[in-house]
Amino acid sequence: MVEDNMPDKKTVLICCGTGCLANNSYEIYRELKKRVEAAGEDISVKPVLKTTGCNGLCEKGPVITILPEDIFYCKVKISDVDEIFEKTLLKGEIIERLLYLDIKTGKKVKSHKESEFFKRQKKIALRNIGQIDPANIEDYIQRGGYRALKKALFEMSPDEIINEVEKSGLRGRGGAGFPTGYKWKQAKKINSFPKYVICNGDEGDPGAFMDRSVMEGDPHSIIEGMIIGAYAVGAQKGFVYIRDEYALAVKNVSRAIKDAYGRGFLGENILGSGFNLDIEIVRGGGAFVCGESTALMASIEGRVGEPRVKYIRSTEKGLWGQPTVLNNVETWANVPVIVDRGAKWFSSIGTEKSKGTKVFSLVGKVNNTGLIEVPMGVTLREIIFDIGGGIPGGKKFKAVQTGGPSGGCIPESLLDLPVDFDSLDKAGSMMGSGGMIVMDESNCMVEVARYYLKFLSEESCGKCTPCREGIRRMLEILEDICAGKGREEDIKLLLELAETVREASLCGLGKTAPNPVLTTIKYFKDEYLAHIKEKRCPAGVCKELTSYRINQELCKRCGVCAKKCPAGAIFSKPKSPYVIDNNKCIVCGACREACRFNAIEVMGRREG
Amino acid sequence: MKIKIDGLECEANYGEYILEVAKRNGIHIPTLCHTDALPGQGSCRLCIVEVIEGGKNKVVVSCLYPVTNEIEVLTNSDKIRRMRKNIIRLLAARAPESEHIRKLKEEYKVPEEKRFNVDKGEKCILCGLCVRACEAVGVYAISSVNRGITKKISPPFEEPPEDCIGCGACAQVCPTGAIALKEFEGKRVIWDKTFELVKCSVCGNYFTTREQYEFLKQKYGLEAEEFLCDKCRKKSTAQKLVF
Ligand SMILES: Cc1cc2nc3c(=O)[nH]c(=O)nc-3n(C[C@H](O)[C@H](O)[C@H](O)COP(=O)(O)O)c2cc1C
Ligand code: SF4
Ligand code: SF4
Ligand code: SF4
Ligand code: FES
Ligand code: FES
Numbered sequence: 024m025v026e027d028n029m030p031d032k033k034t035v036l037i038c039c040g041t042g043c044l045a046n047n048s049y050e051i052y053r054e055l056k057k058r059v060e061a062a063g064e065d066i067s068v069k070p071v072l073k074t075t076g077c078n079g080l081c082e083k084g085p086v087i088t089i090l091p092e093d094i095f096y097c098k099v100k101i102s103d104v105d106e107i108f109e110k111t112l113l114k115g116e117i118i119e120r121l122l123y124l125d126i127k128t129g130k131k132v133k134s135h136k137e138s139e140f141f142k143r144q145k146k147i148a149l150r151n152i153g154q155i156d157p158a159n160i161e162d163y164i165q166r167g168g169y170r171a172l173k174k175a176l177f178e179m180s181p182d183e184i185i186n187e188v189e190k191s192g193l194r195g196r197g198g199a200g201f202p203t204g205y206k207w208k209q210a211k212k213i214n215s216f217p218k219y220v221i222c223n224g225d226e227g228d229p230g231a232f233m234d235r236s237v238m239e240g241d242p243h244s245i246i247e248g249m250i251i252g253a254y255a256v257g258a259q260k261g262f263v264y265i266r267d268e269y270a271l272a273v274k275n276v277s278r279a280i281k282d283a284y285g286r287g288f289l290g291e292n293i294l295g296s297g298f299n300l301d302i303e304i305v306r307g308g309g310a311f312v313c314g315e316s317t318a319l320m321a322s323i324e325g326r327v328g329e330p331r332v333k334y335i336r337s338t339e340k341g342l343w344g345q346p347t348v349l350n351n352v353e354t355w356a357n358v359p360v361i362v363d364r365g366a367k368w369f370s371s372i373g374t375e376k377s378k379g380t381k382v383f384s385l386v387g388k389v390n391n392t393g394l395i396e397v398p399m400g401v402t403l404r405e406i407i408f409d410i411g412g413g414i415p416g417g418k419k420f421k422a423v424q425t426g427g428p429s430g431g432c433i434p435e436s437l438l439d440l441p442v443d444f445d446s447l448d449k450a451g452s453m454m455g456s457g458g459m460i461v462m463d464e465s466n467c468m469v470e471v472a473r474y475y476l477k478f479l480s481e482e483s484c485g486k487c488t489p490c491r492e493g494i495r496r497m498l499e500i501l502e503d504i505c506a507g508k509g510r511e512e513d514i515k516l517l518l519e520l521a522e523t524v525r526e527a528s529l530c531g532l533g534k535t536a537p538n539p540v541l542t543t544i545k546y547f548k549d550e551y552l553a554h555i556k557e558k559r560c561p562a563g564v565c566k567e568l569t570s571y572r573i574n575q576e577l578c579k580r581c582g583v584c585a586k587k588c589p590a591g592a593i594f595s596k597p598k599s600p601y602v603i604d605n606n607k608c609i610v611c612g613a614c615r616e617a618c619r620f621n622a623i624e625v626m627g628r629r630e631g
Numbered sequence: 632m633k634i635k636i637d638g639l640e641c642e643a644n645y646g647e648y649i650l651e652v653a654k655r656n657g658i659h660i661p662t663l664c665h666t667d668a669l670p671g672q673g674s675c676r677l678c679i680v681e682v683i684e685g686g687k688n689k690v691v692v693s694c695l696y697p698v699t700n701e702i703e704v705l706t707n708s709d710k711i712r713r714m715r716k717n718i719i720r721l722l723a724a725r726a727p728e729s730e731h732i733r734k735l736k737e738e739y740k741v742p743e744e745k746r747f748n749v750d751k752g753e754k755c756i757l758c759g760l761c762v763r764a765c766e767a768v769g770v771y772a773i774s775s776v777n778r779g780i781t782k783k784i785s786p787p788f789e790e791p792p793e794d795c796i797g798c799g800a801c802a803q804v805c806p807t808g809a810i811a812l813k814e815f816e817g818k819r820v821i822w823d824k825t826f827e828l829v830k831c832s833v834c835g836n837y838f839t840t841r842e843q844y845e846f847l848k849q850k851y852g853l854e855a856e857e858f859l860c861d862k863c864r865k866k867s868t869a870q871k872l873v874f
Contacts, residue, residue: 311779332673332695485757485775485782487674492721495780496747516746523717524688527676528712 024280033070034090035112036153038240040077041232041271047101048085049074054104059112062327069230070112071395072479073162075273076240077232078153079384079394080135083123088153096121117339126390126412131438140391143410146371148196148356149396152240157275158281163243169288171359175251176296179362184255185211188358190366192378197223197314197351198427198455198531200377200444203358206348210256213346218258220249221323221342221349224265225307225314228427229478231380231458234352235393238265238272242279246302246352248358250288253300261302264319267309297408311428311482315530316349318484330530331483351456371400381454387461389423390415397442404438407461418463422546424471426455426477428536431542432468453535466563467548469554473501475539482533490533490620492525497540507567507628509555514544559627565611575600577622583601584614584623603631622631637702649693649704653665659708660861661715661735663722664758665694665808669767675758676718681705690714716741722756729754729807746838754809757782761801761810769850773822786822797826798841831860834866 037043037052065549070089073621078086083097087107094117095620096107103121110116122131127139135141146152155162161390163169175184189204190339210218222245226234237245249261262282265273280302283289291299308328313317315330320342322328341347357548360481361369370378377399379381383406386392390412397406403423407413414420422432428562433440433451440446444454462471474500497520500513521537544551553559573584573593578600585593592607601621608629615623634643636658643652648670653660663675673695680693705711716739723736724747728782729752735741757775761784765772772795774785786792797819802810812821819826819840826840838860847853859867 068864312778332692334691334696479779481779481781483776483779485780486672486759488676488718488721488756491757491780491782492725493717496724498720499747510746519713523714523721527679527714527718529673529676529692 024151025104025195032091032152032428033068033112035070035072036075036088036090038076038084038086038153039074040208040236041085041269042062042077042081043086043380044271046085047280048087048099050101050262051085051087051099052102053617054101054144055108056102058108062108074158075153075155076154076157077236077394078240079149081232082392083554085412093136095123097123097135112559127409130547131387140151140393140395140410140412142250143399143401143405145380146395146396147171147360148237148244148344148353149394150241150360151244152236155241155283157240157242158278160243160279160286163241167363168243168359169247169286170425171362172247172288172293175254175362176294176298180462181211181255181257184362187366188255188361191369192366192373192376193354193360193361193369195351195379196353196357196381196456198453198456203350203354205251206338206350208255209336210258210348213339215346216257217260218256219342219347219566220253220258220261221319221347222249222261222263222268222352222355223314223316223319224263224276224352225319226266226269226352226456227311227314227482228456229460230316230386230460231427231456233384233394233457235266235269237274237352237356237382238269242272242276243283244359245276245352246279246283249302250353251358251362252299252348252350252355253613254298254345258346258348259299259301261300262305262323262342263302264305264307266307266325269307269311271308272587273304280304287530293471306353310484311478312484312530312532313538315532317530320347329486332529348377353457360544365604374407374441374443375394376445377624381457383457383459385411385459385461387459388414388418388420388463388466389461399443400441401410402439402441403433406442407438411461415459416465419463420461421466422462422468424452424460424462424472424539425458426453426535426538427458428475428482429453429532430458431538432453432462432546434541434546436546451545452538465562465564467505467560468543468550469501469504469560470562470564472543473498473505476501476536479532479536483536484530486535487529489524489526490528490530490536493520493528494533494536496520497524497537501540504554504566505567507554507558507565509551511555513555514548518546557627561625563612563615563625569610570626571603571610571612571615572607572624572626573601574622575625577620579618579620579622583617583619587613587617589613600607632699632701634701637706643804644699645699646697649680649691649696649698652698653693653704653706658706662694662695663756664760666760666804667758669763669804670757671695672759672763675722675756677715677722679711679718681708681711684768690752711745712739714738720744722751726750726753726756726807726809728752729756729809731807732756754807755784755805756807756809757784758806759784760804760806764800764804765795767800769794770796770798770846772796773801790823792822795822795824796842796846797821797824798843798846829858831863832858833863836859836860 039048085099086097094564125132125138128327165622193203194200305323308322309609313328318328337347373379382396388567424432447454480494480498483490525537553561563569590607590609592604595601641652641656660678662678673692678693682691719735719739720741721750726732727749772792776785802812817828828837829841831838
């Protein structure tokens with residue numbers, strides 16, 4: 024079910040995920056379809072056209088794949104449709120221009136699967152995405168879908184299923200890495216009905232789109248996982264909680280639920296097994312904190328999405344006080360594969376304590392951005408430099424931020440860290456839901472900490488003191504430091520506040536919120552000291568602490584900087600190097616970007 | 632079951648909150664958002680304690696942590712004192728005008744604030760008790776709005792709340808005296824809304840607002856006789872019982 028199951032028939036897969044749709048991929052589909060239909064008898068084998076979910080390469084979108092040759096085109100425009108039809112579909116010719124450029128080797132590749140970006144990945148959760156039409160249940164079934172459900176219902180007892188999931192070593196992909204099998208076991212044990220299963224599709228991390236892509240591109244994998252889980256724990260009702268902005272995810276999951284009912288996979292007496300399950304969709308409450316388990320359940324119950332203490336676990340008293348299993352989208356999508364191929368196979372992938380794969384959204388200062396799925400245990404270096412193709416513009420790597428807004432920044436010295444739940448934790452960061460933002464030398468780490476704290480200060484629900492007031496005061500201090508008003512004792516105060524926020528806050532948001540500050544202080548303390556003591560921002564980001572100077576020896580007098588300066592602050596006398604008038608400079612950095620000789624130096628706060 | 636609080640052996644019932652057990656055994660843990668009538672917020676975090684269970688320490692709020700094992704509790708460890716002091720410092724920067732918070736500040740020797748931009752004129756610590764109290768009355772006149780650092784307690788549209796009956800329950804539970812309730816010349820003002828007070832037809836003292844009286848009458852189906860304040864009603868009931 025994980026192997027590729029390529030049709031022999033000529034098929035064109037056109038990505039119609041949110042990213043590609045925004046770049047007119049649906050029009051491309053329609054145009055191509057028109058061409059194919061108009062051609063009628065002219066083509067010997069009429070290609071099948073399919074719209075798929077997000078391929079995770081939105082920046083290169085719209086993307087299309089032509090099977091069985093597996094030709095992969097990116098950045099396709101409507102104006103390319105004729106040529107694709109004439110050349111590739113009719114004559115089998117490849118259009119160089121549209122091929123994927125493998126940054127690592129500098130070569131164009133016919134199939135993106137030949138690129139470094141893809142070669143090192145392993146797809147389990149994303150097994151079908153981009154390969155099937157998410158609106159077509161047949162596509163899913165053809166690739167082995169719902170086979171695991173049949174096995175679970177007719178060949179396994181609920182305890183056997185739970186055992187299998189437990190033995191597989193699957194841990195929750197929504198953040199904390201809680202062992203899924205153990206969670207199910209707890210819920211199964213409690214003799215109180217009704218029980219519920221919930222899929223957490225809130226995905227509030229800014230910039231993350233792992234879960235969206237699964238919900239849009241392969242909704243049946245989640246539904247199949249939920250049916251198996253519900254059967255195992257004895258739940259008869261399930262909810263898919265989807266972030267409100269995810270319109271296409273809502274549409275595709277709704278359609279999938281409807282089709283699953285139609286095929287007897289949902290509803291009463293599923294496939295004649297005697298087991299009943301209903302699943303419905305709930306639209307998210309629109310706040311980051313609504314992804315937190317207790318806030319999410321409050322939101323489903325129709326109350327304000329605020330967390331509550333959970334000294335009693337949701338598996339005992341969850342939704343409406345009843346035993347509830349809440350798992351993340353990606354967690355659920357892994358379940359059918361585990362049941363189908365067995366715990367042994369699954370647990371052969373990954374590290375000792377983190378099994379299987381993890382989906383990441385790799386973004387920031389890295390050449391290949393997009394969704395990737397890798398076995399647990401690959402190193403950050405492999406992800407950033409092999410899969411991600413390194414840092415653009417020949418710049419130097421500085422840090423990678425993992426785990427979403429309340430994750431931590433990991434420095435170069437830890438790049439050989441194998442990525443799994445425990446090692447990221449140990450580094451002061453976390454797996455979170457799988458955000459990965461690469462930063463280079465032009466990122467200021469104090470500013471990065473400030474940025475995340477600002478986000479968290481707005482997204483904290485505001486219920487408990489340490490989180491609401493603590494984040495706010497930490498932010499106040501960071502803003503001061505960035506503005507050149509930092510004080511010597513600030514670092515100590517930040518660490519002290521961090522302890523209180525982390526230990527005394529009510530929910531996971533507050534408990535993790537200090538991570539961006541703690542890790543940047545731990546690994547980039549010199550940047551804090553430069554801001555506080557020398558009144559200088561080494562990265563040249565904090566405007567109050569930055570001025571520019573043109574290095575007279577490096578300046579080749581090309582004058583590019585003077586042309587680019589929007590403030591007219593750069594001038595020259597004949598035959599002498601260019602100089603910056605600090606009184607006119609607005610510290611926008613345009614000159615520094617423009618200078619090809621690295622002649623523009625970052626200095627401290629301007630004098631006077 | 633037996634648990635140990637600050638070295639003292641205490642008897643606890645399964646599921647009982649640490650705070651209750653401590654109270655019964657004369658151990659004081661400071662609280663703000665907890666009242667016996669309206670438990671369960673867990674918002675102020677002042678009542679944090681350390682729980683040692685299976686060799687591991689964790690920080691929990693004593694007002695909501697149920698005893699289910701033979702645990703050891705530290706209500707006043709260095710760590711707890713340090714964090715409690717920080718929490719009071721944060722609250723004091725947020726609500727500098729509250730007498731109660733000022734006292735806590737003195738008690739925990741929190742120095743005068745020199746680093747944070749202290750909020751001006753604020754008394755509310757956003758504990759949420761007032762909203763709970765109003766809900767308990769059955770009125771739902773006020774609620775918390777916004778989230779994060781802009782959160783506040785407010786009537787709808789920040790106007791005098793239409794549904795408010797002026798009962799004053801919110802002002803009564805507020806631990807920091809943040810809700811102004813003024814009475815003069817037979818009137819009560821709360822949430823910028825003015826209520827007419829009614830007099831007890833026996834003793835002649837003002838005792839409630841007309842709106843509250845009507846509300847209770849409707850809610851409990853009381854007969855519309857004269858206005859009786861609590862004291863006089865008790866007296867009259869007692870008299871009825873005697874004769
Ligand atoms: C502030 C906050 C936001 C969260 N947001 C999400 C989210 O968007 N999606 C998600 O699956 N889990 C999120 N979580 C984690 C959930 O609380 C919960 O642990 C998870 O959904 C459980 O599923 P899992 O065991 O499969 O990971 C969040 C947690 C916190 C504290
Ligand atoms: S930083 Fe901007 S304003 Fe200043 S010299 Fe360079 S281009 Fe001009
Ligand atoms: S005084 Fe008004 S707002 Fe306060 S509890 Fe009574 S009804 Fe609610
Ligand atoms: S007004 Fe008083 S009771 Fe209401 S939230 Fe503020 S501090 Fe708590
Ligand atoms: S939407 Fe097409 S690659 Fe993401
Ligand atoms: S009294 Fe326990 S959290 Fe407020």
